[in-house]
Amino acid sequence: MRWRYVLRTIGALVVCIGLTMVLPIAFAIVYRDGSELALIKAMLLTIGIGLGLFLLFRGPENSVISHREGMAIVALGWLAAGLVGALPFHFGETFHSFVDAFFESVSGFSTTGASVLTDIEVVPRGILMWRSLTHWLGGMGIIVLSLAILPFLGVGGMQLYKAEVPSPVPDKLRPRIRDTALVLWKVYLLFSVLETALLMFGGMDLFDGLCHTFGTMATGGFSTKNASIGHYNSVYIDGVITVFMLIAGVNFSLHYLALLGKPSAMLKDPEFQFFGGIVIVFVVISTLSVFKAVYESFGESFRYAAFQVVSIVTTTGFATADYELWPALPQCLLLFCMFLGASAGSTGGGMKCMRVMVLIKHGYRELLRLIHPRAVTPVKLGRRIVPDDVIKSVWGFFIIYLGLFILSSFLLAAMHVDVITSFAAVAACIGNIGPGLGSVGPTDNYSHLPAAGKWLLTLCMLLGRLEIYTVIVLFVPEFWRR
Amino acid sequence: MLIPSKRICCDTHFCFSGLGRMDLLKELGGSSEKWFLPTSELLKKGWLNLRIIIVGAGEVGFHIAQRLAYEHKEVVVIDKRAEALRRFAELLDVQIIQGSGSSPSVLEESGIRGADTFLAVTDSDETNLVACLFANALEPGIVKLARIRDEDYTRHWPELVQKSLDIHTVINPEVEVVKTIEKSLTVPDAEHVSDFAEGRIKLVGLRIGASSPIVGIRLQDLRQKTGELRFLIAAIFRNERLIIPGGRDRIRAEDLVYFVCESEELNEVLKIFGSKADPIRNILIVGGGNIGMRLALELEGRQYHIRLIEQEMDRCNFLAEKLNSTIVLHGDGTDRELLEEENIRDIDVAISLTGNEEANVLSSLLARSLGARRTMTRINKFHYMPIIGAIGLGQIVSPRLSAINSIILHVRKGKVLSAVSLKGEEAEVLEAVALESSGIVGTPLKDLRFPKGAIVLAILRDEKSIIPDGESVVHPGDRVVILSTRQNIPRVERELMVKLEYF
Numbered sequence: 001m002r003w004r005y006v007l008r009t010i011g012a013l014v015v016c017i018g019l020t021m022v023l024p025i026a027f028a029i030v031y032r033d034g035s036e037l038a039l040i041k042a043m044l045l046t047i048g049i050g051l052g053l054f055l056l057f058r059g060p061e062n063s064v065i066s067h068r069e070g071m072a073i074v075a076l077g078w079l080a081a082g083l084v085g086a087l088p089f090h091f092g093e094t095f096h097s098f099v100d101a102f103f104e105s106v107s108g109f110s111t112t113g114a115s116v117l118t119d120i121e122v123v124p125r126g127i128l129m130w131r132s133l134t135h136w137l138g139g140m141g142i143i144v145l146s147l148a149i150l151p152f153l154g155v156g157g158m159q160l161y162k163a164e165v166p167s168p169v170p171d172k173l174r175p176r177i178r179d180t181a182l183v184l185w186k187v188y189l190l191f192s193v194l195e196t197a198l199l200m201f202g203g204m205d206l207f208d209g210l211c212h213t214f215g216t217m218a219t220g221g222f223s224t225k226n227a228s229i230g231h232y233n234s235v236y237i238d239g240v241i242t243v244f245m246l247i248a249g250v251n252f253s254l255h256y257l258a259l260l261g262k263p264s265a266m267l268k269d270p271e272f273q274f275f276g277g278i279v280i281v282f283v284v285i286s287t288l289s290v291f292k293a294v295y296e297s298f299g300e301s302f303r304y305a306a307f308q309v310v311s312i313v314t315t316t317g318f319a320t321a322d323y324e325l326w327p328a329l330p331q332c333l334l335l336f337c338m339f340l341g342a343s344a345g346s347t348g349g350g351m352k353c354m355r356v357m358v359l360i361k362h363g364y365r366e367l368l369r370l371i372h373p374r375a376v377t378p379v380k381l382g383r384r385i386v387p388d389d390v391i392k393s394v395w396g397f398f399i400i401y402l403g404l405f406i407l408s409s410f411l412l413a414a415m416h417v418d419v420i421t422s423f424a425a426v427a428a429c430i431g432n433i434g435p436g437l438g439s440v441g442p443t444d445n446y447s448h449l450p451a452a453g454k455w456l457l458t459l460c461m462l463l464g465r466l467e468i469y470t471v472i473v474l475f476v477p478e479f480w481r482r
Numbered sequence: 483m484l485i486p487s488k489r490i491c492c493d494t495h496f497c498f499s500g501l502g503r504m505d506l507l508k509e510l511g512g513s514s515e516k517w518f519l520p521t522s523e524l525l526k527k528g529w530l531n532l533r534i535i536i537v538g539a540g541e542v543g544f545h546i547a548q549r550l551a552y553e554h555k556e557v558v559v560i561d562k563r564a565e566a567l568r569r570f571a572e573l574l575d576v577q578i579i580q581g582s583g584s585s586p587s588v589l590e591e592s593g594i595r596g597a598d599t600f601l602a603v604t605d606s607d608e609t610n611l612v613a614c615l616f617a618n619a620l621e622p623g624i625v626k627l628a629r630i631r632d633e634d635y636t637r638h639w640p641e642l643v644q645k646s647l648d649i650h651t652v653i654n655p656e657v658e659v660v661k662t663i664e665k666s667l668t669v670p671d672a673e674h675v676s677d678f679a680e681g682r683i684k685l686v687g688l689r690i691g692a693s694s695p696i697v698g699i700r701l702q703d704l705r706q707k708t709g710e711l712r713f714l715i716a717a718i719f720r721n722e723r724l725i726i727p728g729g730r731d732r733i734r735a736e737d738l739v740y741f742v743c744e745s746e747e748l749n750e751v752l753k754i755f756g757s758k759a760d761p762i763r764n765i766l767i768v769g770g771g772n773i774g775m776r777l778a779l780e781l782e783g784r785q786y787h788i789r790l791i792e793q794e795m796d797r798c799n800f801l802a803e804k805l806n807s808t809i810v811l812h813g814d815g816t817d818r819e820l821l822e823e824e825n826i827r828d829i830d831v832a833i834s835l836t837g838n839e840e841a842n843v844l845s846s847l848l849a850r851s852l853g854a855r856r857t858m859t860r861i862n863k864f865h866y867m868p869i870i871g872a873i874g875l876g877q878i879v880s881p882r883l884s885a886i887n888s889i890i891l892h893v894r895k896g897k898v899l900s901a902v903s904l905k906g907e908e909a910e911v912l913e914a915v916a917l918e919s920s921g922i923v924g925t926p927l928k929d930l931r932f933p934k935g936a937i938v939l940a941i942l943r944d945e946k947s948i949i950p951d952g953e954s955v956v957h958p959g960d961r962v963v964i965l966s967t968r969q970n971i972p973r974v975e976r977e978l979m980v981k982l983e984y985f
Contacts, residue, residue: 376798
């Protein structure tokens with residue numbers, strides 16, 4: 001592994017992140033909220049670190065990145081992003097300890113939306129803007145972003161792309177990886193502009209509109225209000241955000257095709273059908289469960305059930321209702337949604353629908369094989385066969401995901417966190433959702449957890465965002481051998 | 483020789499100029515007012531030459547050449563293989579040319595300029611396409627038929643091939659045979675099903691079991707037994723011999739009986755024949771080649787449960803990718819254990835479609851002996867057909883036969899609306915329009931001087947379809963469905979003046 005190259009690339013990445021801090025600085029200056037200095041300090045330090053790395057490790061241009069280097073760049077790059085992303089919180093003295101700032105920053109970049117802020121509304125707007133912006137950057141992926149804007153990454157770009165967007169069946173939309181990254185970001189930007197406009201039309205100002213759009217399109221979940229979206233208590237805003245959460249939960253390649261005038265590709269996509277089916281069925285069940293039991297009118301039941309199911313299944317984590325007061329069945333469905341997650345190639349987290357489909361179909365195939373021992377029954381998604389090595393890797397993913405979930409829950413419980421909270425917090429962090437159950441439910445936050453627990457959950461968020469493999473290989477000794 | 487002023491004047495007749503040859507016209511029944519002459523007569527007398535060029539001396543080429551030569555046409559056969567051509571020279575009255583059908587000089591030698599029809603029926607799609615390309619260049623107006631098997635060509639047919647090559651009809655034997663099988667599956671026990679009059683009339687071939695209530699009954703008594711239900715027994719195959727039955731004939735067990743009836747009444751008629759009406763559900767296809775795959779694709783999504791056995795693992799994977807609800811099995815169709823494992827007893831139809839006919843025969847026999855209700859077997863070699871019944875194989879399907887049928891139908895453009903061959907080629911069923919001048923019009927059928935070996939199966943008038951008896955009368959403009967043995971087709975045409983049109 002060529003460390004020079006890895007560190008140089010990470011340096012470039014950090015510079016990019018530093019430059020994006022211009023946006024929160026602009027808001028801080030406009031609102032005169034006193035956070036300008038902290039933000040400017042953070043930005044200068046970030047760019048300084050980035051440039052330092054970049055210049056210190058100058059090397060040959062345009063070298064091909066190996067698979068291993070790709071994973072190292074992505075994993076360490078995300079870690080670096082989390083660290084420099086914590087600087088504004090640190091200099092702004094938003095939190096008392098660095099671990100809280102780091103937790104909040106990683107929660108932002110990984111689009112988890114788990115917060116350690118007890119009172120959001122007292123925090124200066126510049127800082128809040130940065131908090132939401134980390135979502136938006138992390139949503140489509142900071143590596144994908146840098147692929148789009150840093151031309152020198154083009155050569156080994158596919159390795160980086162695969163490490164950050166590890167969909168089981170990666171699809172390259174354009175012949176060149178750089179164009180693919182650009183296309184994805186353009187689609188992402190288009191929807192973001194649209195949602196901001198619609199939210200402002202519903203009464204939000206530009207600041208709130210942008211922050212909530214960042215939270216929605218990235219399926220993050222940071223709000224600028226203590227009561228999350230429930231603060232607005234508006235059917236219109238609930239509706240707009242529900243729709244855009246769904247959009248963000250769908251594979252962006254399909255959006256691209258739809259925008260090119262091929263909407264049928266989306267409807268025919270098996271993962272989209274599965275995802276859509278799950279959403280519809282769960283919304284119906286939840287609506288019927290909370291009707292009369294929690295809410296008086298059917299319309300209200302539907303409004304809250306739909307928002308909450310979509311929010312959790314897309315791994316956004318916005319809240320309009322405290323689902324912990326709901327009956328057991330819809331709560332159970334939501335817990336399942338935390339594991340399921342959104343579509344591959346979307347900004348959502350979780351295990352991804354495609355993987356769950358592969359697992360279900362593979363299970364069915366094994367049953368079929370008992371009846372027809374000599375049948376040739378490949379696992380198919382739509383008209384395409386899923387190769388056996390992909391199935392194996394999906395199973396591997398599933399086992400590791402479950403193993404990490406169990407191990408982390410045990411560790412959290414060992415820190416005297418109660419059982420429900422332990423399980424739900426880990427599930428919500430590794431699935432990049434945000435709110436869980438118990439004392440980390442939709443009306444609570446993560447600030448009361450012990451510091452060690454926060455470190456652990458931070459790691460879980462990174463694991464979940466990079467879909468396990470890219471991060472976990474760093475812990476395999478073989479990875480570090482020459 | 484008369485020179486047509488136009489190639490073809492109307493569907494059935496040629497139009498002539500050439501006033502000097504009134505004697506010839508008179509002899510043919512023409513007059514000074516009537517300049518239209520029936521083509522078939524001209525051909526027979528040799529006054530009109532219709533040249534047909536066939537590229538490809540395979541089985542398909544042979545059978546088409548045989549039929550066309552029989553109809554007094556000038557047939558030229560081109561093939562590279564001297565061995566294959568020898569058979570033509572020995573058995574048929576056709577001209578043979580050894581050479582590549584895709585070579586322009588060979589085509590010129592064959593006299594393509596001035597020929598009427600060009601059939602490219604080699605085994606190679608590419609050769610056929612190239613042959614059509616040059617045929618088009620050498621003789622732009624010529625009618626071209628090509629046998630094309632690759633789906634890919636067929637899919638892009640209109641935009642890519644038809645426009646540039648001007649091929650009139652593409653014959654895909656695999657598609658044709660799949661259609662045949664599909665149709666025959668709609669009637670559970672039938673060995674043959676074909677449609678006439680846009681599907682209003684069905685011709686069904688049924689093997690009569692020993693327990694059938696109609697065994698031993700004379701046909702003239704059958705009517706009384708069945709009352710209102712209208713159907714007509716068209717033909718009986720007994721010990722591989724064709725019988726066009728009269729009223730005194732009796733049906734025996736193990737006869738293969740062909741009857742016509744209205745499609746709506748089919749189920750009731752089947753009950754009279756003692757056919758089990760349980761619809762087909764479980765289908766086993768042996769052989770996942772092009773035909774097997776096409777069939778499975780066609781049948782998927784209907785009420786059938788389909789299993790498909792294929793021997794090659796790679797092909798299995800390919801099939802499993804293309805097919806959705808079909809269960810693809812890796813194994814051998816002649817493997818008894820595999821068949822038992824897949825519960826062959828509950829299989830309604832086992833269809834053997836591999837490229838190896840000996841294996842097909844074996845797997846069908848095995849399937850039948852293990853309890854499959856019905857079998858279909860793909861046979862390509864025509865020599866095998868006569869012995870198929872003897873070994874109790876049931877229905878056979880042949881892509882070549884299907885291809886020949888549809889080529890012949892297209893070659894006989896004009897008033898023949900559909901044509902079906904029964905049991906190899908011994909008999910044909912034709913659907914044609916009765917012209918005003920036709921001898922069949924206006925007289926009750928029983929009073930017509932009907933050639934033995936031919937029978938009117940149905941009369942189609944406007945929206946009505948009539949299953950005729952002796953009293954029925956054909957009106958001008960009616961469509962009639964006629965069954966005839968092959969030798970009798972020219973006589974049917976001549977004596978009944980139905981003008982089955984050959985060019």
